[in-house]
């Protein structure tokens with residue numbers, strides 16, 4: 145998607161414009177940016193996504209916090225007295241690092257709708273952190289592998305294990321690269337990277353490892369149990385745990401996205417009259433927003 149702005153075009157989370165606004169470093173927001181040289185993004189995103197080119201500023205274009213993962217921002221554009229906001233992915237409720245989306249009033253809103261279905265109602269992040277922490281502690285005679293996306297979610301879980309269990313987990317090399325950027329921007333994460341001497345020491349005793357989602361399966365845990373001669377449990381940490389069953393011993397609905405009520409609240413607070421969506425289907429959200437306008441009793 146591209147937005148014309150003061151005689152230039154700004155590509156949203158894609159290439160093919162005079163400038164590219166990159167909301168955050170997840171791969172599905174980096175399409176076709178190979179030849180782009182002019183980026184609007186946070187410094188954190190620039191590093192996490194290894195953008196190349198140059199970070200630029202455009203007069204009248206502002207970046208505000210989006211929550212979600214380190215460096216995630218929303219784009220606010222003001223032109224001829226009208227304001228447009230593009231959200232990228234957002235999370236409203238603060239995570240363990242205190243990251244949360246800001247809300248800017250606007251006329252036109254282009255927003256994410258990944259979980260724009262009333263079925264999705266995420267528990268409070270800190271409730272999930274504590275149930276994950278409790279599960280890891282209760283199973284302290286087993287090795288544990290936790291499946292999570294390696295950018296953003298893995299770092300959140302490292303911190304949860306540090307704070308709730310005093311455990312420094314073992315992470316993959318990919319997750320480690322992201323951890324290093326988090327630390328560069330002041331977020332302390334106590335972990336060790338698989339293959340290092342430190343990790344090998346840790347893995348002589350009972351350990352907790354964070355692995356890519358594709359490895360968070362019972363057969364993978366069974367292989368580890370054989371290799372390390374210790375019972376091994378597997379869990380996943382993902383918002384999709386609300387909807388799908390996973391081949392795991394436990395599933396924690398930890399999401400870095402806004403849920404349906406959050407999106408509804410967010411859209412209402414912006415006051416936008418013109419709302420469009422990317423990612424997913426926003427029709428349920430529009431219906432709910434309209435019913436709130438028609439029936440003020442629903443406005444809480």
Ligand SMILES: [Zn+2]
Pocket residue numbers: 168170212233
């Ligand atoms: Zn994302």
